Structure formats: structure tokens, C-alpha cells
Amino acid sequence: MTKVIGITGGIGSGKSVVSKILQLIGYPVYSSDQRAKEIMHEDQKIIQQLTSLFGNQAYLNKELNRPFIASQIFQDDSKRIQMNQIVHPAVRADFKRWTENQVSHLVFQESALLFETGNYKAFDGVILVTASEKVRLERIKLRDNLSEKEIRGRFNSQMLEEEKKKLTPFVIYNNGDVFLVPQILDLLKRI
Ligand SMILES: CC(C)(COP(=O)(O)OP(=O)(O)OC[C@H]1O[C@@H](n2cnc3c(N)ncnc32)[C@H](O)[C@@H]1O)[C@@H](O)C(=O)NCCC(=O)NCCS
């Protein structure tokens, strides 16, 4: 029976870095962000729904207009909720199909929103990657060249780290002052 573990955490916490380390060790990791984007480019029904939600600016030359959509959903909860209702069920179904095709006894799904959506209940365990808001703010400024206001818009659309810590015993501290690999290897023994 395949064990399915979630990897979650706030924007800039280091989910992708932890996921890459797990992949290097040899475990399959499903990236929700990446697959959500592929689905939003492939699924005609979703393209049509997003276009009616956001207007023709949702796609430019058939490419998802990510900065425009981000400007819409991170400053407007109702638009974000409506977008989530369109995209998340498709990602959930896609992840289920992906899991059925895996041979590993242990697989992972990386997703920023496992606690926010309640999806964490469907997993055998959830790893929370956590870092302070200050550290995450600096990382996202550097990585995505976003303003502090834009980044805080993303913070405000996610659960507080302190709340997430109450929902799982498996936490990786990633402020940069504690090595990641020993924490990951220790978790793999416990999970
Ligand atoms: C708004 C979009 C177009 C911005 O794309 P962009 O390439 O700039 O950012 P990316 O997709 O890498 O997301 C960066 C981070 O933003 C955060 N984030 C993204 N979507 C959401 C959301 N709906 N709610 C809260 N946080 C979110 C996550 O921490 C994510 O890791 C994109 O994030 C998106 O389509 N989001 C809605 C679909 C979704 O919820 N995806 C998350 C995985 S299912």
C-alpha cells in the first residue's frame, strides 16, 4: 500500500527545496503549483471558466496571464475562492491518477494549501516546512521581485504558520539556521 505524505507551508517557506531533496533521495514528489499551471493550459473547460471569471485578460496568446490573475486573486478573496473552486478539484483528481501510477511505497504531494483546503485529512501524514514571515518576505522579494504589499497579499491568503504547526507533528524548520537534510532524514524515519 502506497503511503501518501503532504508537504506544505507558506509561500517562501522552502517546500520546493525540501521536495527537490526528497526527489534526489529517490522519492516521487507531485508539485501542485506546476500541475495546476499545466492543467490551466490544457483543460478547455477550465480555460473557459477562468476566462469568464477574469475576462479575456486571463490568457494572453493562449498563455495564462499569471501576473494579472495574481493581482486579481491576492487582493480579492471572492475571486480567489472562485478560482480555487475551478482549479483545485482538477488538481485533486490529477494527483489521484498520478498516485495510482506510482510504484514507490512512499510518495509526496507538495502543496501550499493542504491545511487551508482541508485536503490534509486525506494524507497518511503532512510535513510542514516553516520559516518566519521576515525570512519568507526577503526570499520572495529576491525570487519573484514582488513588492512587500503583493507578498503580504499572498501571506493573507494563507493560514498562519502558528496555526499550521498545531495540525502536524512533522515540522521542518527552514529559517536557514538549521540544516535541512538531517531534519528530512529524521522525518523519513518517523513518518
Ligand atoms: C495566481 C497564479 C497564476 C500565480 O502564478 P505564479 O507563477 O506567479 O505563482 P505560483 O503559481 O508559483 O504560486 C506561488 C505561490 O503562491 C501561493 N499561491 C498560489 N495560489 C494560491 C491560492 N489560490 N491561495 C493561496 N496561495 C496561493 C502558493 O504559496 C504558491 O506556491 C498561480 O499561483 C495560480 O494559478 N494560483 C491559483 C491556483 C492554485 O491555487 N495553485 C496552487 C496549487 S493547487
Ligand SMILES: Nc1ncnc2c1ncn2[C@@H]1O[C@H](COP(=O)(O)OP(=O)(O)OP(=O)(O)O)[C@@H](O)[C@H]1O
Ligand atoms: N534554507 C534556505 N536558504 C537559502 N535560501 C532558501 C532556503 N530555503 C529556500 N530558499 C530560497 O527561498 C525561495 C523560496 O523557496 P521555495 O521556492 O522552496 O519555497 P516554496 O515554499 O516552494 O515557495 P512557493 O510557495 O512560492 O512555492 C527560493 O528562492 C529558494 O531558493
